[in-house]
Amino acid sequence: MGNDVNPSFSTSSSDKTKNVSSLSKVRSANGEETKGKAIDGVEKIGDDDEFDPSAPPPFRMAEIRAAIPDHCWVKDPWLSLSYVVRDVLVVFGLVAVAIYFNSWIVWPMYWVAQGTMFWALFVLGHDCGHGSFSDIPKLNSFVGYLIHSSILVPYHGWRISHRTHHQNHGHIEKDESWVPMPEKLYKTLDVSTKFLRFKVPFPMFAYPIYLWSRSPGKQGSHFNPYSELFLPSERKYIVTSTVCWTMMIALLGYLSNTIGPLQMLKLYGIPYLIFVMWLDLVTYLHHHGHEQKLPWYRGKEWSYLRGGLTTVDRDYGLLNNVHHDIGTHVIHHLFPQIPHYHLVEATKAAKPVFGKYYREPKKSGPIPLHLIGYLVRSMQQDHYVSDTGDIVFYQTDSQLYGPPRSKDE
Template sequence: MTTSIINSQKLSDEPGNSNFRLKDIIKTVPRECFQQNRRKAWTQVLLSVLAVALGYYSLIVTPWFLLPLAWIFTGTALTGFFVIGHDCGHRSFAKRRWVNDLVGHFFMMPLIYPFHSWRIKHNYHHAHTNKLDEDNAWHPIRPEVFENWDTTRQSAFKLFMRKRLWWVGSIGHWAVVHFDWRNFKTKDQSSIKLSVAVVVVFAAISFPLLVATTGIWGFVKFWLVPWMIYHFWMSTFTIVHHTAADVPFATANKWNEALAQLAGTIHCDYPRWVEILCHDINVHVPHHISTAIPSYNLRLAYSSIKENWGPYLHDECQFSWPLMKQITDECQLYTTDVGYKTFNEHYEHYTEQ
């Protein structure tokens, strides 16, 4: 029996799995994985700042026919900015909260990402990973939900999957979820307003200045395209971390936190330069075991988790076009307690009824 089949059965055949607890997994992770290291944290900051600076310098001096390479490098380096903000959002960057908040705002500001909005929504994702109707980072669309959509929305979703448009997914999530403080609890709204104000002020100053000094093309060249490359990685990391034909999403009564984090989170290897610039965010299983593990300790933690909990882990994969094609071709609609179906399989079943 393969690991993937074990995972699927574990999550679907043992409702609640009350004897399998996340804290039991955490206890097996070496204590040093949770220790914050100021030198390593600020070294990551320095690496990202230098990489982004190098990226923008390359955009200035690179001839037009090499601009795509410079854009890819710069956008990937900017993703490192987000990962630093990501650690800050989980309070794993520094011991002092105000340092996490300050650094988090600073590094997410150029991405026009409200820090506290993202932090609160993302922590909710960790609390409900792979739980149907609750996970807010990436969740499959159920057939009954799909059928209740109007024709326009159905067509848009089918186009999104069939035309491999996964890479714009995080842009929609960013735009819809993170700017309206009314979607958050009253106690959080003042923090949300602060974070939204930070990015609005940044955009109000930097965008007109950029256009005034470099023109519309300068805005596209120096901000818009690198920002879209950053969202390519955001969308890709998000969908790959939790999506495969054999990764189940469970209803609340059958959901187990420990199994969801182990079997429902996928380790994917990317080109080494991407992993360096993005601070190993692809080593995602330990991050779901505990958000207290800083990004520079993820590989050490993952080695321990593989040693102690290997049979529960999903098979590792390698980032590639065939992988993304497989995900978008196979993981289109999700039937509760059954799994993913393609649009064609859904319509065949629908017409048979």
């Protein structure tokens, strides 16, 4: 079955930006043009010597591409398959250990480890969807079906929506993953919806809901071949991946009936929830939670390059290798054809071209606990963007967690 998600994105290299002042003009929430200290309530621009992340970059896609060594573009199917074999062996090894000891001391460690391995498998299926797994479309689809179905992800449904995310990253209306809500839409949400969306840990369980109904303001389902997410020519892929997902549900039901629902909850259910938390944490922090607020674009200000430069790399310590360097995300977003095992080298080669547009990730200890702080702070501050303006930044709803206290309280 063909895999049509290996685009060159060559059109993105036509980043038609001119040598304009680094202090881009945008419209603030009241519709007035702003040039200077604050954009949409975010004080981020001072004098002309300060770096403005929303300014058009002085380089183009072709310059970044030229800086990356040629071998970084080579996809080795045997090497890719070796990572699949490695991860599958670890998954079944963890199951064997958990069943053998069957101890409440071991089970929590199993849940965390197995949920992390489910996430690692997801990343390999993600590579299949991009075509960075191999140059063989049928192999990509076959492995993608097996991996993603095993962790209850509709392979083609998610693959296509993720392609939309990459092609429109950083675009307020067209992006697909953790898209900021315009103020008008945000104000239509009831208090409980806002609370669940912005109060940790609730947003970390959003992925299954997203698969069924997408984000607020968007319609469609990853399981419905007639969803607006998909073209008519893609419907057959959605039917197939939904059938595979359904077969996995049936298998889980059969196993639950055979070994008992409690045992299946321990072996599969709780690790699945850990996997979902990993997925939501990592994908959110790829595009949010940086120390300085990052721009989002509309209209003529958006380009593939400028949108991709709003992506953030993250360091996951010992887990970098476990989940296949998915934290090395800027280069991946600009060039999703590069295999995961070349991302670190490609990033190192491209950094001199990026200059200040590359944000060096904070070095992690063995376990990336520092990322929890970034997540919580971002959820507390990044709530909506202005309805107007082609370059906007997240704003904060000061009433979200209750009315602000006076100084006397």
